[in-house]
Amino acid sequence: MRQRLLLSLLMLSVLVLSSAAPMTVMASPDAPLSVYQNEYINATIEVDGQGSRCDSWNVTGFLIVKDTSSEPVYDIWLPVKPAGRISLSSSPAYATVTQEDPPSWVSGTYPSAYGSASDYEWWHITELHPGDSVVFNYEVTTTTGCPPLIINETYSPQKIVDGQSSTVSVNLTITNGFTTANGYDYDADLQIKVRKILPADNTAGDGWKDQAGNPAFSDAGTPDTGYGSSSLSTDNKELYWTGDGNWPGTYITLTAGSTMNLKNFQVTGTPDLGEVGGTTQKIEMGRVYVYFKTDKPVTDTRVGYVYAIGKASLEAKKEQDTTNPSTWYETLVVYDTSGVFDYEIVNTTVWATQGNTPDSTLVTGSKYSQQGSPLATIGPGETSTSYTYGPNSFTYNLVPKIWALFRARIQRDETHGWMNYTNTTVFEQGGLTNYTVIEKIWVVKGYLVKARKEVRPGATSGEFCIGITLENLGEWMTPYVEFYDLVPTNFAPNPASTEGNMKFYPLSMLAQDADPTNSPPDYSLKTTPTGYSGGYVWKSYPLPVQQGFAEWFPDTSTSKTITVKMKDGSTRDWTVQVVDASTISINGTNYAEGSEFLADSGNDAADTYFLVALVQDTVGSGGGYVVVSAKGHYSNLDMDVYNPVFVHYCVSGSGDYKLNDVFVVGVDPRNTLDVNSVLMPFASVSMGATSFELWLAVAAITMVAAGIYVEFRGRRRKGVVTSPLART
Amino acid sequence: MRTLLMRVLLPTILSLTLLSTYSVGTAAQTQGTVESAYNPLVYSRLDVTVRLTRDGRATVDMRITIRNEGKVLVVPGYGRVPLNLRGENSTVEILRSVDLNTGRKIEAVVLDVNGTKIVRYAMWQPLKPGEERSIELIFRVGGVLAKGLLFDEFGMTIGPLSNRVEEGRLRIIPPQGEFITYSEPPRDGEWDLSGLDPGGVMRVSVEFGPLPFRSPIRGYILFWGGIAAVALVLILVRIRRR
Numbered sequence: 001m002r003q004r005l006l007l008s009l010l011m012l013s014v015l016v017l018s019s020a021a022p023m024t025v026m027a028s029p030d031a032p033l034s035v036y037q038n039e040y041i042n043a044t045i046e047v048d049g050q051g052s053r054c055d056s057w058n059v060t061g062f063l064i065v066k067d068t069s070s071e072p073v074y075d076i077w078l079p080v081k082p083a084g085r086i087s088l089s090s091s092p093a094y095a096t097v098t099q100e101d102p103p104s105w106v107s108g109t110y111p112s113a114y115g116s117a118s119d120y121e122w123w124h125i126t127e128l129h130p131g132d133s134v135v136f137n138y139e140v141t142t143t144t145g146c147p148p149l150i151i152n153e154t155y156s157p158q159k160i161v162d163g164q165s166s167t168v169s170v171n172l173t174i175t176n177g178f179t180t181a182n183g184y185d186y187d188a189d190l191q192i193k194v195r196k197i198l199p200a201d202n203t204a205g206d207g208w209k210d211q212a213g214n215p216a217f218s219d220a221g222t223p224d225t226g227y228g229s230s231s232l233s234t235d236n237k238e239l240y241w242t243g244d245g246n247w248p249g250t251y252i253t254l255t256a257g258s259t260m261n262l263k264n265f266q267v268t269g270t271p272d273l274g275e276v277g278g279t280t281q282k283i284e285m286g287r288v289y290v291y292f293k294t295d296k297p298v299t300d301t302r303v304g305y306v307y308a309i310g311k312a313s314l315e316a317k318k319e320q321d322t323t324n325p326s327t328w329y330e331t332l333v334v335y336d337t338s339g340v341f342d343y344e345i346v347n348t349t350v351w352a353t354q355g356n357t358p359d360s361t362l363v364t365g366s367k368y369s370q371q372g373s374p375l376a377t378i379g380p381g382e383t384s385t386s387y388t389y390g391p392n393s394f395t396y397n398l399v400p401k402i403w404a405l406f407r408a409r410i411q412r413d414e415t416h417g418w419m420n421y422t423n424t425t426v427f428e429q430g431g432l433t434n435y436t437v438i439e440k441i442w443v444v445k446g447y448l449v450k451a452r453k454e455v456r457p458g459a460t461s462g463e464f465c466i467g468i469t470l471e472n473l474g475e476w477m478t479p480y481v482e483f484y485d486l487v488p489t490n491f492a493p494n495p496a497s498t499e500g501n502m503k504f505y506p507l508s509m510l511a512q513d514a515d516p517t518n519s520p521p522d523y524s525l526k527t528t529p530t531g532y533s534g535g536y537v538w539k540s541y542p543l544p545v546q547q548g549f550a551e552w553f554p555d556t557s558t559s560k561t562i563t564v565k566m567k568d569g570s571t572r573d574w575t576v577q578v579v580d581a582s583t584i585s586i587n588g589t590n591y592a593e594g595s596e597f598l599a600d601s602g603n604d605a606a607d608t609y610f611l612v613a614l615v616q617d618t619v620g621s622g623g624g625y626v627v628v629s630a631k632g633h634y635s636n637l638d639m640d641v642y643n644p645v646f647v648h649y650c651v652s653g654s655g656d657y658k659l660n661d662v663f664v665v666g667v668d669p670r671n672t673l674d675v676n677s678v679l680m681p682f683a684s685v686s687m688g689a690t691s692f693e694l695w696l697a698v699a700a701i702t703m704v705a706a707g708i709y710v711e712f713r714g715r716r717r718k719g720v721v722t723s724p725l726a727r728t
Numbered sequence: 729m730r731t732l733l734m735r736v737l738l739p740t741i742l743s744l745t746l747l748s749t750y751s752v753g754t755a756a757q758t759q760g761t762v763e764s765a766y767n768p769l770v771y772s773r774l775d776v777t778v779r780l781t782r783d784g785r786a787t788v789d790m791r792i793t794i795r796n797e798g799k800v801l802v803v804p805g806y807g808r809v810p811l812n813l814r815g816e817n818s819t820v821e822i823l824r825s826v827d828l829n830t831g832r833k834i835e836a837v838v839l840d841v842n843g844t845k846i847v848r849y850a851m852w853q854p855l856k857p858g859e860e861r862s863i864e865l866i867f868r869v870g871g872v873l874a875k876g877l878l879f880d881e882f883g884m885t886i887g888p889l890s891n892r893v894e895e896g897r898l899r900i901i902p903p904q905g906e907f908i909t910y911s912e913p914p915r916d917g918e919w920d921l922s923g924l925d926p927g928g929v930m931r932v933s934v935e936f937g938p939l940p941f942r943s944p945i946r947g948y949i950l951f952w953g954g955i956a957a958v959a960l961v962l963i964l965v966r967i968r969r970r
Binding site: 661679711 | 774776778794801812813872878949
């Protein structure tokens with residue numbers, strides 16, 4: 001099942017990648033020559049209520065050089081610092097695109113604020129006409145860590161029972177980890193929208209019982225203030241968390257380093273492990289699709305200072321001195337004839353030759369050149385659209401030919417030049433994104449043990465009283481269960497002789513009693529772990545399926561609605577209230593402490609007996625526990641067993657009693673609702689062998705005997721030994 | 729004459745063949761079928777040293793280090809060493825059980841569950857994530873050495889285990905005055921348990937003999953089989969001569 005799931009995930013990612021077209025998402029208005037860096041994050045994260053796991057995630061990037069103006073652009077040099085290999089994706093037929101080192105006039109005039117030209121990989125585009133673009137692509141795969149948008153979920157309960165309807169309360173946390181503290185070059189604010197979709201009804205092999213509305217959202221939850229709103233779709237199969245709560249809705253802004261939560265959205269459903277093999281395992285509880293965008297790149301790919309030129313004309317002026325005919329003046333004039341672009345002149349060179357070609361013999365002293373970054377800026381957005389270099393003089397007796405050369409680059413300017421734009425987002429296909437969080441929840445087949453510890457201040461100062469409930473939430477009887485509690489240092493049970501008045505309810509469920517003559521104390525084993533003042537182990541007989549309750553009542557006027565489970569698994573809601581120190585009332589009828597009653601459901605299969613195991617005397621004066629356990633039968637020992645069981649004891653000491661978890665030992669950790677349980681270690685050893693030496697020895701000796709016999713017979717034949725046979 | 733010979737020789741040859749098939753042996757490490765469960769513990773070190781004595785008893789010294797690889801505190805509880813002993817009236821006696829980190833004695837008892845003896849030790853100290861704890865368990869078992877005329881047989885299987893073994897070693901020390909003549913897998917008395925998976929087993933077969941020489945097959949087969957073969961050859965030569 002898991003393999004199938006992973007395979008379909010893989011196929012989904014590949015499908016989206018191959019069919020997605022690069023989007024030219026941009027600001028407006030864009031620069032006449034625009035360079036777009038669009039990055040798309042593909043990630044699949046799995047959460048199971050205890051943590052999140054990111055498999056390798058990747059970023060697909062596109063660099064788009066686009067001429068958005070009405071004029072052509074020529075000789076484009078694009079410097080890129082690549083994080084992943086850059087390759088050409090598409091270009092117009094008339095353009096030649098190559099990757100090569102730039103000429104010296106480019107590297108020599110590269111603006112120092114952008115580093116050095118040799119830091120970059122250069123791409124050359126011969127020309128680009130209005131409206132056309134050249135697209136490069138790259139891919140960066142990161143195998144460690146999670147992408148910068150960190151998503152986690154916690155569930156309550158963390159595990160649900162096969163075949164029973166459960167409601168899981170989920171908290172979804174999203175953290176913007178796109179910060180310099182995390183190693184990125186920028187602190188980026190993210191625009192986020194979240195869409196969660198539950199598995200469709202009646203899908204085979206998803207682990208959910210095939211019935212309508214299974215699973216479904218029962219609550220849209222509450223987002224943190226200032227972080228949008230959440231709502232459900234009409235069929236309760238989708239949850240939306242957006243700026244305005246609608247879908248597609250508006251984006252929520254999450255600043256760099258901040259965290260936003262959606263608390264207590266609820267999913268109700270009935271799992272069916274029979275669809276996925278029948279054993280305890282994780283099933284998919286839904287998928288979260290995250291839509292986000294930011295204007296910073298998530299990879300290290302960077303675009304440098306672009307060089308390009310548009311329409312321009314050049315004039316070389318020759319002038320002979322009127323008084324001295326061998327003195328000549330050469331002047332260069334550059335005209336920015338573009339109606340759109342400003343140029344930064346970086347190099348102007350004039351020279352004279354004897355011959356008719358620019359590379360024929362140079363007239364000595366006639367070469368003048370200057371290079372700067374820039375020397376001057378001309379164009380429709382500047383004060384002048386032309387630049388003059390010279391006049392420069394030289395001496396020549398004949399008539400020289402004057403040549404002029406200029407180098408310029410389009411200025412980096414949003415209105416009259418080039419600009420680069422960055423956009424990081426996700427691919428979208430069919431309304432879903434490639435940033436997917438898969439939620440999985442444990443579905444337990446069989447018994448499900450939950451151990452819960454509550455600590456309340458005692459009657460005197462410095463006294464704390466501990467109440468531990470062990471219950472079976474599952475569909476089968478549990479095995480024997482051993483649970484273990486620790487007493488922190490600085491505390492000790494008080495009074496010591498009774499281990500803090502330690503009582504186990506119902507006492508018949510304590511399978512091993514270290515002190516059977518006295519109650520209190522009721523425990524199976526007392527331990528002395530280092531770092532703690534002490535520890536106790538209670539071993540309980542198996543807990544049946546039918547389930548009562550162990551609840552705290554602060555006084556005799558509070559009534560609580562409590563759900564109990566009958567022996568056929570059906571549930572009932574009871575209204576429970578304490579009448580006095582030894583009586584409780586359930587749905588209006590009074591029951592005495594220690595009595596057993598039948599909860600008659602009218603259906604014999606569900607009729608269940610309950611025992612009022614405890615009504616604490618302190619209920620009337622500050623509050624106390626009420627324990628009503630459902631009765632079952634453990635056939636191996638032909639005894640009555642109860643669910644839940646409850647232990648109560650008090651400790652005294654100084655300082656804060658730091659609540660630690662109860663540990664459950666020996667029970668398969670998948671069948672407990674907390675992680676502090678472990679399978680007790682075992683190491684089987686077999687010893688022994690069989691020796692066949694005796695048999696082989698007998699066989700060998702037999703052989704030797706046979707040999708001796710043959711030899712003996714042979715000698716008799718030869719006449720060495722007389723025999724009656726020889727005579728005849 | 730020939731038929732008489734055959735009647736004597738044939739069963740001997742047959743029994744020889746049967747015995748040699750038996751001694752081919754089984755693979756050293758095989759996978760059992762234990763369900764893998766979420767289990768944050770691991771045996772970071774499992775050292776087992778077995779000292780055999782001529783009266784057929786084995787003293788097993790197990791040094792077990794358990795580490796918590798999970799994210800929360802766990803309590804191992806009772807550790808168990810189920811013993812499958814092939815031998816009549818095998819007794820188990822615990823000689824030592826101690827927590828090596830503190831030097832304190834830990835509780836260890838021998839339980840009898842449906843005829844199987846189990847050594848149960850207590851590890852009630854909580855283990856923090858990443859923390860490990862070592863214990864040493866020494867117990868003596870009787871009647872596990874199969875005694876022959878000149879050669880003794882001993883077999884041992886470690887596993888299946890509840891947790892993976894990171895590093896481990898099995899050492900078998902022969903009884904006083906005896907030497908390892910054959911072992912499967914062939915080693916010098918020490919076998920590596922590192923990397924053993926939960927459910928995996930390590931099966932070892934050892935033969936001890938009176939002389940310190942290693943044989944590629946079981947010593948008793950070599951010795952007695954050699955005698956039988958020589959006798960057979962001489963018989964056939966004798967028959968041929970007639």
